[in-house]
Amino acid sequence: MAEKDAKAVAPAASQPAGDGQTHDYKEYSVAEFFKKNRQMLGYSGKVRSLTTIVHEYVTNSLDAAEEGGILPDINVEIDNLPDGHVKVVVEDNGIGIPKQFIGNALGKLLSGTKFHHRKQKRGQQGIGAAYATLFSQITTGKPTKAKTSLGDYKIYDCELTIDVKTNEPVIKNMREYSGKFRGLRIEAEFSEVTYNRSEYGVYEYLRRTAIANPHVQITLIEPNKEIVVFPRASKEIPAKTKETLPHPLGISTSDLMDIAQLSKARKISSMLTADFTRISSEKVKEIDAVCGEPKIDFDRAPKNLTWIEAERIVKSFSQIKWIAPETDSLIMIGEQQIEMSLKNILQPEQMKVVCRKPKVFRGGIPFAVEAAIAYGGKSGSWVSTDDNGNPVETKGELLRFANRVPMLFDAGTCATTLAAKDVDWSRYNLKGWENLPVSIFINFVSVYVPYSGAGKLSISGEEEIIEEIRAALMECGRDIAKYLNALDRAKEQEHRRSIFFRYIGEVAECINDLTGTDKALLITKLKKTAEEKTKILLAQGEEEAEGLEEVGAVEEDEGNGKAEE
Amino acid sequence: MAAAKKEKGDAAPKQIREYDAETMQKIQTLAAALLEEINKGENLHIDIPVRGSSNVTFNEKTKKIELGDKFARRYLFNVAHARRFMQTLLVASYVKKDLLENNLTATLRDLYYAKKHTIPGTKEDTIDEQKESDLAIVDFEVALDTFRERLHLRAEPKGRIAGQMVVTDRVKDKVDTIDLSKMGSGGWAVPSIVEQVEFKDIDAEYVLVAEKNAIFDRLNEDAYWAKQKCLLMTTGGQAARGARRLLKRLSSELNLPIYCLTDADPYGWYIYSTMKYGSMALAHESDRLGSKEMKFLGMSISDIEHYDLRSVTIKAKDVDIKRAEEMKAYDWFKAPAWQREIDKFLDKKIKAEIQSLSSKNLQYISTTYLPEKIKSQDFLP
DSSP states (O other), rough: OOOOOOHOOOOOOOHHOOOOOGGTTTTSSSSHHHHGGGGGGOOOSSSHHHHHHHHHHHHHHHHHHHTTOOEEEEEEEEEEESSSSSEEEEEEOSOOOOGHHHHHHHHOOOOSGGGGGGOOOOOOOHHHHHOOOOOOOHOOOOOEEEEEEEESEEEEEEEEEEEEETTEEEEEEEEEEEOOEEEEEEEEEESSSOOOSSSTTTHHHHHHHHHHOOOOEEEEEEETOOEEEEOOOOOOOOOOOOOOOGGGGGHHHHHHHHOOOOOOOOSSSHHHHHHSOOOOOOHHHHHHHHOOOSSOOOTTTTGGGHHHHHHHHHHHHSSSOOOOOOOOOOOOOOHHHHHHHHHHHOOEEEEEEEOOOEETTTTTTEEEEEEEEEEEEOOOOOEEOOOOOEEEEEEEEEEEEEEEOOOOGGGGHHHHHHHHHOOGGGTTTTTTTGSSSEEEEEEOSSSSOOOBBSOOBBBBHHHHHHHOOOOHHHHHHHHHHHHHHHHHHHHHHHHHHHHHHHHHHHHHHHHHHHHOOOOOOOHHHHHHHHHTTSSOOSSSHHHHHHHHHGGOOOOOOSSSGOOOO | OOHHTTTTOOSSSSHHOOOOOHHHHHHHHHHHHHHHHHHHHHHOOEEEHHHHGGGEETTTTTTTTEEEEEEEEEESSSTTTTHHHHHHHHHHHHHIIIIIIITTOHHHHHHHHOOOOBTTTOBBSSSSSSSHHHHHHHHHHTTOOGGGGGTTEOOOOEEEEESSOOOEETTTEEEHHHEEEOOOOEEEEEOOOOOOOOOEOOSSSSEEEEOOOOHHHEEEEEEEEHHEEEEEEEOOOSHHHHHHHHHHHHHHOOOOEEEEEOOOHHHHHHHHHHHHHOOOOTTGHHHHHHOOEEEEOOHHHHHHHHTOGGGGEOOHHHHHHHHHHHHSSGGGOOOOHHHHHHHHHHHOOOOOOOGGGGOOOOTTIIIIIHHHHHHOOOOOO
């Protein structure tokens, strides 16, 4: 979460009314800037801050495993220390970090390589984990401990801090020793954070991460020493995301500014053709034409591009017809994998998974929606449990993901929430799902996730996206409705049977009085008929046919009941 | 069957024994049909003619409220019917086993208590309120196309009679002779079942039936029935079945004219119409209970004008108005004379009790009002 890139945000936020004062741009140390503006990275509120920390570590772990084609095993331990600090330990079995990169990976904000890895991303080995190092340092004054190995029996162990003024890593106590280990273990202490099991907390974050990543095994040790395992559901490692150049429709002004800073091209025009997909020199002329007066000098060096110019160029992108980006860069979780995962984590009575075909938004950016509804079992969020840990009271939950990353905050404005509100749930027997044991799963897949808000925890409510999510939910709803209707019918039949059975004894006794037939025999026969009349009928037609018998209720007497006393 | 065995030494008139055998036969037929359904694994059902306005019509020719041919099929295996189905069978079992087979009669309340119990293994009672078993009884009557007395069930007796007539009545095998002219101040209480009553010596020219006990007492004290050569009867409000059946028999067997006396208000008039045409609730028994020759003597709104009772009238209440409007629409109040009366009532919005005649003097009713009305045949149809 909050994988905001520093260079992009810092100038945007520091700029008074965007009047192009780009000379401000480099006067901040990125570290210094974010030290003051930590909420931009998701460090606001005690629960949220801890979730953000764990998120940064865990996404790095997932990426490190993916890089090596490894099935990830991630252990997370949270402990409340006596001095009020919270200790976080995250250990993975990923590829590990080479000794010379440890500092940059964990002790320097923005490693500066992200725009050469333009792919469907979950997080970068960049600002996220490094900011946790900084956060630990500013809230407790303590260094972050790292232990890593590439699996070559050489283990490195060190303590990291960041020099805030220079944004450079400070490594202490580097030890090298041999042993059997591969991966990364980070241990850090924090203050101003709180652990709990709320829907915004670490537990929920990991649970959802497990749901969207069935190939991952996550173990959580909570401060009360309770061990929670989200077991691996599938041994299928997701396809590696393909690296693609950004498409003009998918970027923001700050993205363009970053690209300009890092570009190896000598001119703005060649940066556009080289660092983007689908921009030809013809298109640069078109951009020039659309931007109009005052003319932008496209022959200047990219790093001299001003904020205002970047804004105009990005604006021109939306007015030009583009060839759509390639769609094979969309990496879906897949119907089967989601099913395995939901079965594994939620053990629902019924579920339906729908993976929709890719569509486009903003006139050409491909995206795809994967959705699922799980009903019953451990679906929904548990409001309370009994002594055996079984749900007593549950609430419906909306599990929102962008490229498998759980979005825990800012639900209100998210396209997923808006789409869910737009569905007429009563048609699917799910009216008031918010209070039913229901988990609604939505994964938005795109190389360019149109986040709304600074936190990157909410997908912008674009019409095409909402419509697509809505369609996916309705498709799921239809299937769940069938199950719920069958359940209702079964319940109703059960109810009817109990009524019939209640009177059978009396009726048999009366018939025995009237005909002398053995009462026990009558009861046996009547019960058999009652059973047949209340069988769960699968064929809709049959059901309706029997329903006809229910009509023709006897009319009540009216008039002067006074006559009889 | 069982009833047939008891015939030996039974002093009941042959007719009554035949009725019992016929009722028993009907119950057996119904039971056999149910048993067959059980054996075939079919849903048990009883066809019950629909009672109530949707299936009740007024036959202009016979002047009777009649039951139509609509019926509802009641099933055991139907959530909406099951309980009432069971209750109907409770009635059947009680009538057959407890009443017919033992040649006993019982009240509706007796049946209610006899069949009310908690269903084993549940917290539910077979019958909660007597109203439920009462309805089940009527269901059973109409399903068998018979009536309550034939099921040996009786309602609470109500109504008294006095006059120059001797009748015989029967309590099981004991036959009593009763002189209705020697019944003192209270008169003879009309039993709830009058089939067994036989009319002997009679010296009366008509029957005067008053809705109100007070009027009976007034006229009895005035020896009205002796002076006017009539039978005097009161129904004590809405007429019970026994009273209605007795009137019907006096009318059809003895050819006596019957004059009816009620308060001048819609409720009084409706009591009259019930005795004459039958009621919607008991439309299936209009034949037995309706005295179609009965005439309405009073009181009418016209009487209020004619006898100058304006000063002793009561202001009509909203419920009276509403009832009058309903009655105005009934087919059996469509006679022009009645429509005029009802219109007058709706117009003036006043009503009067019979006792208002006492404003003249206590005996005005027996010395002036009644003789005048009867002499001039000033009746409503």
